[in-house]
Amino acid sequence: MMQQAEYQIKLPTFEGPFDLLFHLIKKAEVDIWSISIANITAQYLAYLQSMKELNLDIASEFLVMAATLLRLKSKLLLPRAPRASDQEEDEELFEINTAEELFQRLEEYRLIKEAAAFLRDREEAHQKIFLRSTGGQIWEGAHHLSDIMHRFAEATHADAYAPAFSAVEDFVLAEKSAYICSLLELAGQPLPMKDFINAGGTWEIIITFIALLEMARQRKVILLQDRLFGPILVALIEKEPQKEETSG
Amino acid sequence: VDKELQIKIIEALLFLSEEPVSDDKISLVLSVPSDEAVMLVRELQNKLKADERGLQVYEIAGGYQMGTLPELATHLEKAFSEDVSSNLSAAALEALAIIAYKQAVTRIEIESIRGVRSEHVIENLIKRKLIRVSGRKEGPGRPLLYCTAPDFLKYFGLKELGDLPPLEMEIQEENLLP
Numbered sequence: 001m002m003q004q005a006e007y008q009i010k011l012p013t014f015e016g017p018f019d020l021l022f023h024l025i026k027k028a029e030v031d032i033w034s035i036s037i038a039n040i041t042a043q044y045l046a047y048l049q050s051m052k053e054l055n056l057d058i059a060s061e062f063l064v065m066a067a068t069l070l071r072l073k074s075k076l077l078l079p080r081a082p083r084a085s086d087q088e089e090d091e092e093l094f095e096i097n098t099a100e101e102l103f104q105r106l107e108e109y110r111l112i113k114e115a116a117a118f119l120r121d122r123e124e125a126h127q128k129i130f131l132r133s134t135g136g137q138i139w140e141g142a143h144h145l146s147d148i149m150h151r152f153a154e155a156t157h158a159d160a161y162a163p164a165f166s167a168v169e170d171f172v173l174a175e176k177s178a179y180i181c182s183l184l185e186l187a188g189q190p191l192p193m194k195d196f197i198n199a200g201g202t203w204e205i206i207i208t209f210i211a212l213l214e215m216a217r218q219r220k221v222i223l224l225q226d227r228l229f230g231p232i233l234v235a236l237i238e239k240e241p242q243k244e245e246t247s248g
Numbered sequence: 249v250d251k252e253l254q255i256k257i258i259e260a261l262l263f264l265s266e267e268p269v270s271d272d273k274i275s276l277v278l279s280v281p282s283d284e285a286v287m288l289v290r291e292l293q294n295k296l297k298a299d300e301r302g303l304q305v306y307e308i309a310g311g312y313q314m315g316t317l318p319e320l321a322t323h324l325e326k327a328f329s330e331d332v333s334s335n336l337s338a339a340a341l342e343a344l345a346i347i348a349y350k351q352a353v354t355r356i357e358i359e360s361i362r363g364v365r366s367e368h369v370i371e372n373l374i375k376r377k378l379i380r381v382s383g384r385k386e387g388p389g390r391p392l393l394y395c396t397a398p399d400f401l402k403y404f405g406l407k408e409l410g411d412l413p414p415l416e417m418e419i420q421e422e423n424l425l426p
């Protein structure tokens with residue numbers, strides 16, 4: 001078992017069964033319309049066998065193709081039955097009933113592969129040309145809050161389903177709580193809420209506010225406000241030895 | 249307005265624009281007919297080409313855009329390496345080729361040509377804005393139809409879909425028998 005790791009033969013990867021068949025046909029230097037089903041089936045199975053020996057996962061599509069090839073081969077060996085029952089259209093994705101159909105599908109695949117090669121060439125050529133890019137200028141032209149929100153939603157579209165609070169934010173919150181505590185201890189008296197905000201960005205105000213609410217809930221601080229919209233004072237609640245409280 | 253000035257205006261216009269500029273827009277800016285605008289852009293294009301300037305005019309996605317000379321890529325990458333988008337995978341290119349030539353197509357049609365499941369590949373192409381959903385096919389299940397998005401032409405530096413080379417069918421039918 002341990003020795004397996006020593007054999008690292010790399011097989012070329014194929015995009016699918018058609019890709020592999022196409023590779024085998026090219027290796028045999030025949031064109032699609034004159035391949036021998038028996039021959040190609042043998043080669044295909046040999047390839048799957050080598051994949052198996054290397055303990056590679058063989059995608060189900062490759063196995064379906066192997067079965068299809070074997071069926072086509074067996075059909076060629078047997079006298080043709082009257083094909084009344086064959087008529088029903090099979091909706092199966094990779095269903096191939098005759099050798100002709102296989103050739104047709106392979107030919108279609110070959111054309112697409114050629115088109116893909118053309119696109120690859122274009123891609124490489126065009127990547128050598130640098131164009132003026134919009135990257136990093138998403139705020140330009142955003143005059144209204146709704147614009148900014150729209151652009152923000154666009155820019156972060158991929159993360160739209162990310163959880164609302166991440167570990168990073170929790171960390172920021174804990175940091176802020178510790179900071180508020182240390183300031184209060186140092187001052188030894190209640191402080192107004194604005195004293196805990198340094199840079200004053202929206203994000204910091206939100207974090208500070210959430211931290212204070214959380215600390216009030218945990219009964220670490222008490223929030224005092226003498227009138228509506230008045231300044232909020234934050235006072236530390238002195239820790240009393242909880243164990244002394246006896247139950248009645 | 250003299251021609252030299254008109255060409256200068258086009259040069260400045262293309263330099264400023266982040267998107268391909270259509271000939272209609274150029275004709276609007278210069279107040280000249282569209283075909284004259286095209287002629288003037290061509291002239292600018294030829295001039296920059298003849299002088300082998302660092303900036304060239306390219307025809308992309310139905311318009312004109314300034315871009316750098318391809319030969320400069322190795323130098324420019326030193327400064328803008330993060331701007332270079334990663335190449336598409338072979339699977340993505342296959343799916344994209346099918347969509348580009350046969351649009352609009354369903355996922356099943358793509359998969360039957362490729363012989364493999366392609367959901368993931370399609371999803372990625374949509375994310376990269378190279379393809380988009382164009383509607384639903386009538387029939388059982390009403391599957392989604394996919395076609396190329398405007399960014400497809402920009403990504404490959406193509407002028408229009410007609411720039412794609414025709415698919416050449418090999419002669420068949422006759423020599424079919426195995």
